[in-house]
Amino acid sequence: xxxxxxxxxxxxxxxxxxxxxxxxxxxxxxxxxxxxxxxxxxxxxxxxxxxxxxxxxxxxxxxxxxxxxxxxxxxxxxxxxxxxxxxxxxxxxxxxxxxxxxxxxxxxxxxxxxxxxxxxxxxxxxxxxxxxxxxxxxxxxxxxxxxxxxxxxxxxxxxxxxxxxxxxxxxxxxxxxxxxxxxxxxxxxxxxxxxxxxxxxxxxxxxxxxxxxxxxxxxxxxxxxxxxxxxxxxxxxxxxxxxxxxxxxxxxxxxxxxxxxxxxxxxxxxxxxxxxxxxxxxxxxxxxxxxxxxxxxxxxxxxxxxxxxxxxxxxxxxxxxxxxxxxxxxxxxxxxxxxxxxxxxxxxxxxxxxxxxxxxxxxxxxxxxxxxxxxxxxxxxxxxxxxxxxxxxxxxxx
Numbered sequence: 001x002x003x004x005x006x007x008x009x010x011x012x013x014x015x016x017x018x019x020x021x022x023x024x025x026x027x028x029x030x031x032x033x034x035x036x037x038x039x040x041x042x043x044x045x046x047x048x049x050x051x052x053x054x055x056x057x058x059x060x061x062x063x064x065x066x067x068x069x070x071x072x073x074x075x076x077x078x079x080x081x082x083x084x085x086x087x088x089x090x091x092x093x094x095x096x097x098x099x100x101x102x103x104x105x106x107x108x109x110x111x112x113x114x115x116x117x118x119x120x121x122x123x124x125x126x127x128x129x130x131x132x133x134x135x136x137x138x139x140x141x142x143x144x145x146x147x148x149x150x151x152x153x154x155x156x157x158x159x160x161x162x163x164x165x166x167x168x169x170x171x172x173x174x175x176x177x178x179x180x181x182x183x184x185x186x187x188x189x190x191x192x193x194x195x196x197x198x199x200x201x202x203x204x205x206x207x208x209x210x211x212x213x214x215x216x217x218x219x220x221x222x223x224x225x226x227x228x229x230x231x232x233x234x235x236x237x238x239x240x241x242x243x244x245x246x247x248x249x250x251x252x253x254x255x256x257x258x259x260x261x262x263x264x265x266x267x268x269x270x271x272x273x274x275x276x277x278x279x280x281x282x283x284x285x286x287x288x289x290x291x292x293x294x295x296x297x298x299x300x301x302x303x304x305x306x307x308x309x310x311x312x313x314x315x316x317x318x319x320x321x322x323x324x325x326x327x328x329x330x331x332x333x334x335x336x337x338x339x340x341x342x343x344x345x346x347x348x349x350x351x352x353x354x355x356x357x358x359x360x361x362x363x364x365x366x367x368x369x370x371x372x373x374x375x376x377x378x379x380x381x382x383x384x385x386x387x388x389x390x391x392x393x394x395x396x397x398x
Contacts, residue, residue, distance in 0.1 A: 001032045001382045004099040006109060008039045008064075008085050011234040012046040013276040014105040017128040019050055020175040020371035021103065021148075021378065026058035028375055030384045037062040037095065039088050046273070050179055064092045081243055089116065096121060101382065110143045122146070124378065130154060130174065130362040131293025133206070134320045137161040146381060148374050150174045151364040157319065170377040173370030174363050177300070180278045193265070196220070196340070197229045197284035200308075201292045202236040203244045204251035208290040208308035209236060214257070215333035216288070216308070221263045223337070228266045231280045233292050237270040286343060287327075288336075295323050296362050302355040304343035306330065326355045 005022045007015055019036065026034050036051075036059055038044040044063055048055050055061050066074060070087040077083035089096070089111050096102065096112055102121055105128040112118040122145040127136070130150040141147060141162040147169050149155050155171055158164040198216060200209040208216070209232060220228040236242065236253050243250045260266055269275055281287070281298040287305040289295055295305065305327030312331065315321035328339040343351065366373070376386045 001100045002035065002098060003032050003101045003103065003378065003382070004035045004037055004062075004096075005103045006037045007043045007047065007105070008037075008088055008108070009043065009106065010040070010082065010085070010238050011271065011276070012043060012273060013234050014128045015043065015046045015050060016176040016179050016276065018103055018105045018126045018175070019047060020178045020369075021126065021374040022059055023052055023054055024175075024178075024369065024371040024375035025378060026054050028372075028379065028386050030379050030382070030386065032379075032382060032384070033060070034058065035060045035062050035099075037064050039064050039084065062095065064088055064095065067091050078239075086111070093118075101378070103378070107140050107143075110140060113143065122381065124148065124381070126175070126374070127154070129293030130296040131291070132320050132322045133291055133293070139163070144168070146170065146377070148172045148377060150370075151360075151362045153322075153361040170374075171364045172374040172377060173365045175369075175371040175374055176278075176297075177363075177365070178369045178371045193225060193227050194285045194340075194344075195227045195229060195283060196286045196288050197231060197280050197298070199280075199287065199289040199292050199294050200232045200236065201290050202233050202242045202253075203291070204242055204249040205244065205311070206291045207236070208310050209253065210251050211310040212308065212333050216336070217260045217263075217266065219333045219336050220266055221259060224265045226265065226340070229269070229280050229284060230260070230266060231269045231275045232271075233294070234271040234275050286340060291321070291323075295326070296359070299323075299326060299355050299359050300363065302347075302352050302359065304340075304347045304351065305355075306336070306339045306343050308332075323358065326358060327351055 005018055022034055022036055036047055038047055066087055070091050074083040074087060085108060093116055096118055099121055103124045103126060105126045109123055112121060124146045125144040126148045137157045139162055141158055142164045147164060149169055149171055150173060151171060155169050158169060159166050200213055201207045204210050220226060241250055241252055256268060261268060278297055281294055285303060287295055287298045290308050307324045307327060307329045309329050309331055315324050327343045330339045379386045
């Protein structure tokens with residue numbers, strides 16, 4: 001069987017969600033041909049970096065590109081829309097036809113079935129995160145042949161809201177935790193002041209950045225008793241414009257003013273690799289955000305949280321905002337001081353038990369690595385038996 005793992009994005013944040021499964025499958029020695037396909041040099045470099053010596057040996061790296069005509073079209077459109085990401089499928093149909101199974105972390109790959117008629121290609125969705133946003137549970141999720149999920153929360157919502165057949169869902173845990181230790185330390189933190197991670201989402205209709213983000217930064221400039229890491233979702237500043245298709249909204253993230261760049265208590269990272277390795281979620285004492293699924297990676301080790309609601313969402317009881325139960329929710333930057341104090345003062349007695357329940361519902365983790373659990377599912381879909389846990393091959397090339 002030819003099993004392909006596709007990474008087709010501008011940024012590298014999805015690689016750690018699916019690549020560990022390819023590595024586990026390669027080590028299992030099922031006899032399948034395993035290929036990892038990337039669509040730009042940045043993704044290829046990240047695959048090699050995380051590949052633990054298997055890339056180019058047990059796993060074949062394939063670099064997919066565009067035709068000259070598609071490159072021209074992408075060059076005209078790419079500043080506003082992910083044209084390259086969409087054109088990749090049309091220009092590489094022969095590669096996708098050669099596969100028996102395609103494993104992906106996002107949903108655009110479904111065009112291979114809906115538009116290009118590759119009905120015999122089994123597409124398995126790994127998802128990328130354990131968040132609560134509605135788009136993660138839309139009807140497109142039912143288009144996959146199988147879905148690998150982190151925990152019971154995701155399974156329950158896929159069945160109830162996306163009408164995914166329960167037999168096409170497997171709970172496997174969180175493969176990213178196999179390759180990025182959620183308990184490892186972050187960067188050197190300095191003088192002991194509380195470290196706050198501000199992690200806004202890119203979607204204009206959901207994000208706090210476009211309405212009050214600069215007010216948040218101004219608050220921290222004026223309050224040096226806190227250290228701030230401003231590390232938004234890696235796609236917020238990737239393009240001059242942010243376009244979201246679920247609500248058809250477009251907005252400009254703008255520039256970061258010099259006063260923020262020079263502030264001695266603010267660290268700014270608009271999309272480096274560190275934003276995807278849990279370096280910041282591990283380093284922070286307090287999470288400040290809106291709807292990013294990174295809050296669940298932060299909450300793997302429960303700590304105080306504050307959430308920003310500048311859109312005035314009536315969120316109580318809404319599953320799409322379930323994570324807002326983990327800390328105070330405020331409308332504007334003027335309430336930050338009180339909210340940060342409350343998040344810390346009430347953490348042990350009020351918020352920590354809630355956070356632990358959220359984590360347990362979102363992540364089903366066992367002694368067996370999540371990636372191996374996922375590989376076991378893929379092998380079963382291919383009709384293979386896998387070695388017992390602990391009996392997998394351990395050969396790694398230098």
